[in-house]
Amino acid sequence: MRVVIAEDNVLLSTGLELLLRRAGCHVAAVAGDAPGFLTAVREHRPDVTIVDVRLPPSFRDEGIRAALEARRELPGLPVLVLSQYVEQQYAAELLSSTGGGVGYLLKDRVSRVDEFVDALRRVAAGGTAMDPEVIAQLVHRAGDPVAALTPREREVLGLMAQGCDNNAIASRLVITANAVHKHIGNIFAKLGLAVTDSGHRRVLAVLAYLNGPVRGTGAGSAGVSGR
Incomplete structure (x- = not known):
């Protein structure tokens, strides 16, 4: 590398x-x-x-x-x-x-x-x-849309933003992978984001949404690659 x-x-x-x-x-x-x-x-x-x-x-x-x-x-x-x-x-x-x-x-x-x-x-x-501290401040700045999330959904969102996949989130929070999947679905629904593919595209989409619309792109794609 x-x-x-x-x-x-x-x-x-x-x-x-x-x-x-x-x-x-x-x-x-x-x-x-x-x-x-x-x-x-x-x-x-x-x-x-x-x-x-x-x-x-x-x-x-x-x-x-x-x-x-x-x-x-x-x-x-x-x-x-x-x-x-x-x-x-x-x-x-x-x-x-x-x-x-x-x-x-x-x-x-x-x-x-x-x-x-x-x-x-x-x-x-x-x-x-x-960085978890960056995520905490961005989420705090985001305002009303994130206020609709439950404390557990905020935890899941923070771990997603740190790059954790579903299994890693499940391990960190001591819950099942199926529960993580449901939390992520709820997060996307509450933030008005379409569930596309898994992986880091969704992370960037959520973060882009938290920081306002990205010019020239839709909130659901954030103009990122499919990784």
Whole structure:
């Protein structure tokens, strides 16, 4: 798995490079700013990218803007965003971009090496990896539609957004897979989303709905791939 990293903090970027290499990944390039990241992506065509939201010179949104630009140039490019804090606007914008795997993790998750590498592989495969804290804030922001969900349905929605499949959700909540299936059906019904295929398409559809309609797409598809 070829990885391109955009991170200006040398200590963190070095740590990421070391842990990824130990996990058997090939770090093709490490960039400290947005232009360097875009150049590296064009040159190496990585399997997945890791991008800090805030990069030089202004340390505002250069990283997420570069990630979105890279996805426009290379449709389906998987992007795992790292952030010090939950940046709701940027999380929503990334989720609303079309195609490919997406992830949004807080930087303190990197210290949980196995979980971090698993999340990166999931994003590289076209899936999702959302930090539980990000999900909690997005759900809180969503308002009335999510208020209709039961506490258990909210739990299921949160685990879906983290990339868990039905069996994993069942195991985490100590319920049957059939019960999970019913909860997911209820979630889609209450949010007004058509049940399409299984997998990560539904996760992105739900998240896109929670953050408002995606321009140019319907809420039920969110413009994502069928993975």
